[in-house]
Structures are given as structure tokens and as C-alpha cells.
Amino acid sequence: MGKTFKRDIRSLEKVFGFIDEFAARENIGDSVRRSLYLAVDELFTNMIKYHPANANDITIVLERVADEMTVKLVDRDVEPFDIMEAKDPNLLASLDERKPGGLGIYLTKNVVDNIKYEYRDRTSIITLTKRLRRNDVSHPHE
């Protein structure tokens, strides 16, 4: 299922609602749902941050095939920004040396199994995949 959201931080509430709808339809449990919140929130927020003046909306597509879930974020008419090239923050640094920047992408990498970045026709497409374990999904008919 896919949906387009206004490029605005206030869209996050609707983005979470969209994830809730998907999770309910696919019987996905709370733990994975919160991982989805985090990954989508961080990438959506990043897209707004790096292209605040872009008039295009951002499209999010959520799919599940068997035990694999796919999340796609599509951002049109933008400069390339490969999140996989972003440097991981130094989490062992002292409080003085630690910076909040870079944590969002790092958190995203930690809650999904794979991230793919594509850039074509001035469009950024980020595809996340997450494998579902048996406990991640409820089986109401068993």
C-alpha cells in the first residue's frame, strides 16, 4: 500500500497512522511497528531537512511478502543523498565530544535488515527491508 505525504514535519502524525493501518492489516506486532515508525520517521524527516523548499510531496510504500517487509520512500526532484555513505557517529565519545547529528540514520540501520539507495531522473528512492520472525506477526487463526 502506498500514500503520499506533504513535505512537512507535521505530516509525521499521518505517517504514523499509515504505518498503524499497515501493521493492523498485516497482523504485525508492536515491536516491529515501532521499528517501522523509527526507520520511516528518520528518513522522512531527513528528506524534509535536506530539501525544505521542494514543493513535491513524499511517497511512502509499505509491502509485505511472506516473511519479508519492504518500505520504500520516494523523493522527487532532489539532489542525490546516499544515506549509506553517511558516517556513523562516534558513540563511544565523551558527552562533550558527542553530537546529535547522524544518529537518525544510524538508528535506522540498526532496526532494519537492509537499506538500498537508488537515484535516477532526479528522484531518490530508499528501500528498506526487514525480515519478520514468527513472533513478529500474530496468527489469529492458529
Next chain:
Amino acid sequence: MFHIRMSDRGEVLLSGRFDAAQVENAKAVFDKLVTTTAVDFKDLNYISSAGLGVLMATQKRLKDSGHELKLRNVSGHIRDVFTIARFDLIFDIK
């Protein structure tokens, strides 16, 4: 929905979802703290890097004057996020 308020005992009480859209609301409270303060996460069910940024900035400011934030009633998703971000190294978490 996100809510932040001070309890009668001077603790910061958080509830709901703390995401990038809530940073200004949260800063309005955290920026006023001048002494060691407990932050209660019992009713918070989600936090993103934007929320972590507010906590980290407040901790840096308070530590400069010998004070700190103490993160309390941390569990589930919030604990997972704190663990990934290695907040255990820079906060007193229980």
C-alpha cells in the same frame, strides 16, 4: 500525541510519541531546567533521534554546571533506542 509537563515533585513527565514535530514543545520545558532532574519515560511509547537530540543537548548544558538528567522508568522501545545510541555511557538510566 505528545505531552510534556513538570510533576509536583519536579520531574519531567513525558507521554505519547516524541518525534521531530515535538522538539519545540519539549525544548520549552527542558531549556528551563537548571538543576539535576529526573525524566519519567513510563508513558512515553516512542522516541526518535530528534528526541534524543533534545535530551543530549540538555545533558551537555546541565553537566557544564555540575548537574544532570536522570532517565527513569525506561523500558521496551525506549530502552532499545537508548541502547543503540549508547545513552548508557552519557546518562544515568533506570
